[in-house]
Amino acid sequence: MELPDWLSEASPALCRCGCGGRRKGNFIEKTLRDIVKIIQDAVFSEEIARRPGFLQRLDARIKVISLIYLLIIVNLCAHLSLLWGFYLVLLAIAVLSKLPLRQVVARVWLVIPLFTGIMVLPSIFNWVRPGDPLWVIADFPHPLHLGYLSFPSVLAVTRQGLWGGIMLISRVGISVSLAVVLTLSTRWMDFLRALRTFFVPKIFIMTLEMTYRYIFVLVSAMEEMFLARKARDAGQSAPKEERRFVASAVGGLFGKSLQMSEEVYWAMTARGYSGEIRLLKSASLCWSDVLVLSLVVLAGLILIVANKVMG
Amino acid sequence: MHIPDGYLSPQTDALLGIASVIAAAGAAYKTAHTLRAKYIPMLSIGAAFSFTIMMFNIPIPDGTTAHAVGGSLLAILLGPWAAMISISIALIIQALFFGDGGILALGANVVNMAVVLPFVSYGIYRLVAGKSVVSSKRHWIGAAIAGYVGLSAAALCAGIEFGLQPLLFHTANGTPLYSPYGLNIAVPAMLFAHLTIAGPVEGLVGALVVTYLQRTNPAMLQLKSNTEKSAGSFRYRTLIIGLLVLAVLSPLGLLASGTAWGEWGGEELQAKFGFIPNGLQKFGDFWHHAFLKDYGISGYDHTFWQQALGYLLSAFFGLLVIGMIALIVQRFLGRSQGRTS
Incomplete structure (x- = not known):
């Protein structure tokens, strides 16, 4: 028996990667990948936060204070040596706490320099931001005019631009690393419990807690929609139709979430919820937490004073 | 549009943080008077929905996909x-x-956002x-x-x-400490980026979802007016006063954060209050020393004017944008108040 012709044809829909024959990828696949990534991230970081280690043992309240305090310090420091010195210490602590280095180092430093670097690249040239020339790229005989724009005759990389760019990338990368290290080592619920002891009103904490849970409910509802669509998808549909599908999915999901909020409210009422919020009390701090906090405060002050001394 | 740490100075962050806290307090105050107990589940799931919206990939004409923020749709x-x-x-959960x-x-x-x-x-x-x-067509348009417009304004x-x-x-030598442009x-x-790509995507998603809801479930487009009616007498005056305070505070704050070190030194305080607080004098000297060193006396004139221009522009744009928002909100509130009463 012979295969009919249409079966042996290479159809874009049969491409195994699900790209639908398009180079840039299919929106369904992309959305499904995003969903998987979100869930994977959440599960993974929860797992790391459960491992034994120095940072994991620390009280979440201390970590929240330290995170905000150190972020301010890092953003006030204007010296690369201080910033990188701080980063090395942070990295040492992360290694000590058995955080996965791949997550802490690679994901930050592969992504940040790329995005921030592209953003900052034009500013290192004197045509965009004037400054002292460090390295002359081109020297035209006369100033250039392009429409109403005029450029000086020398195109050069400026000292200010270059150092400013390196500074920005370092600062962004180190800030992100700090946040990654402290959030990876803390369980989400502990983090929220810590926030509650500070300045955040109860209603916000409770909303945050519920939101975090329902994100996963809604995300899996969304996953089902997209999987169902993928199962029915044969060949290539028009972008217009695809957009309509996405809009319907958003609208449908909105209806679903409204209905769910109604049901959740009734379920809560049935269990005695009257609008008053009661939360569990957190444990008291132990001496090592206080010690770590004082060390962090001192380290921050040292950085600031060193920054002033270096001018 | 999510700004990472390091692009903005901590002073700017602090200022915008205060502004957002004031806005959040206004929202908490407003909502506490309307929906009460039912509110928490609704808000939580609304927040989860707004998180999920940002995950939808929208196919756009060049064959790639784009994300919508979804903020205007939620509004x-x-x-x-x-x-x-x-x-x-x-945003908190994402950060x-x-x-x-x-x-x-x-x-x-x-x-x-x-x-x-x-x-x-x-x-x-x-x-x-x-x-x-x-x-009506007017809803999806x-x-x-x-x-x-909303995304472009953001x-x-x-x-x-x-x-x-x-x-x-x-x-001192002009090396930028934060975002360089x-x-x-x-x-x-x-x-440019938002007027050409992100803005149209946001508008498109809004319009498509609204037409979908018009077609399938028009009741959902009326949620807002229903809750407003059942909420009854909401004190619009306090809301508008709060917004105006915010509007005035923001540009003033921008001014203050820029001029605090240079212009509100010990001397001015002495002139104003007749004395200099001890701590301020100590820190004032400390900062003053650093200030001159950083900016350099020879180049001071130049940077001073640049700074002055920066403050004026910031004050101007800040007031303009916030004034416009206040105006639009006030206008709408006036109308819906007329309808409910």
Whole structure:
């Protein structure tokens, strides 16, 4: 028996990667990948936060204070040596706490320099931001005019631009690393419990807690929609139709979430919820937490004073 | 549009943080008077929805896909206050948990995406939709324009925040400490990206979802007016006063954060109060020493004028944008009050 012709044809829909024959990828696949990534991230970081280690043992309240305090310090420091010195210490602590280095180092430093670097690249040239020339790229005989724009005759990389760019990338990368290290080592619920002891009103904490849970409910509802669509998808549909599908999915999901909020409210009422919020009390701090906090405060002050001394 | 840490100075972050806290307090106050117990589940799930919206990939004409922020859509569906809380919470979770956007810069992100975006969008949507029936074309056209303009307004704010950094914070030889581009580059760059791609996507998503709901479930487009009616007498006056305070505070704060070190030194305080607080004198000397060293006396004239221009521009744009928001909100509130009473 012979295969009919249409079966042996290479159809874009049969491409195994699900790209639908398009180079840039299919929106369904992309959305499904995003969903998987979100869930994977959440599960993974929860797992790391459960491992034994120095940072994991620390009280979440201390970590929240330290995170905000150190972020301010890092953003006030204007010296690369201080910033990188701080980063090395942070990295040492992360290694000590058995955080996965791949997550802490690679994901930050592969992504940040790329995005921030592209953003900052034009500013290192004197045509965009004037400054002292460090390295002359081109020297035209006369100033250039392009429409109403005029450029000086020398195109050069400026000292200010270059150092400013390196500074920005370092600062962004180190800030992100700090946040990654402290959030990876803390369980989400502990983090929220810590926030509650500070300045955040109860209603916000409770909303945050519920939101975090329902994100996963809604995300899996969304996953089902997209999987169902993928199962029915044969060949290539028009972008217009695809957009309509996405809009319907958003609208449908909105209806679903409204209905769910109604049901959740009734379920809560049935269990005695009257609008008053009661939360569990957190444990008291132990001496090592206080010690770590004082060390962090001192380290921050040292950085600031060193920054002033270096001018 | 999620601004990471490091792009903005901590001073700017602090200021925008205060602004966002005031806005959040306003929202908490407003919502505490309306929906009460039912509110928490609704807000939580609204926030989860707004987090999920940002995960939808929309196919766009060149074959790639883009994300919508969804802030304008939420404002249309839930009303600006509930949208503000939902988006803020989604932003907090993204910053703390998924590393999307900075933690210090949270205030800035909240101001751009959870305050400016929903309020501008909602104002425009109400303006265009007016009192027309739910099935009217004016609703989806309004949603499209609201998404487009709202996102562009948010991008404008982000551009101004970026653009102020090099004017206010740099070292003696002009090396920028934070985001390097001035207003003349940052604002057009942010606007260009959002006017051409992100803005149309936001508008498109808004319009498509509104048409879908018109077709299938028109009751959902009326949620807002129903809750408003059942809420009864909401004190609009306090709301408007709060907004005006915010409007006045923001540009003043921008001024203050820039001039605090140079112009509000010990001498001026002495002239104002007749004495210098001890601690201030100590720290004043400390900072003063650093200040002169940083900026250099020879180049002071030059940078001083640049700074002055920066402050004036910031004050101007800040007042302009916030004034516009206040105006739109006030206008809408006046109208809906007329309808409910």
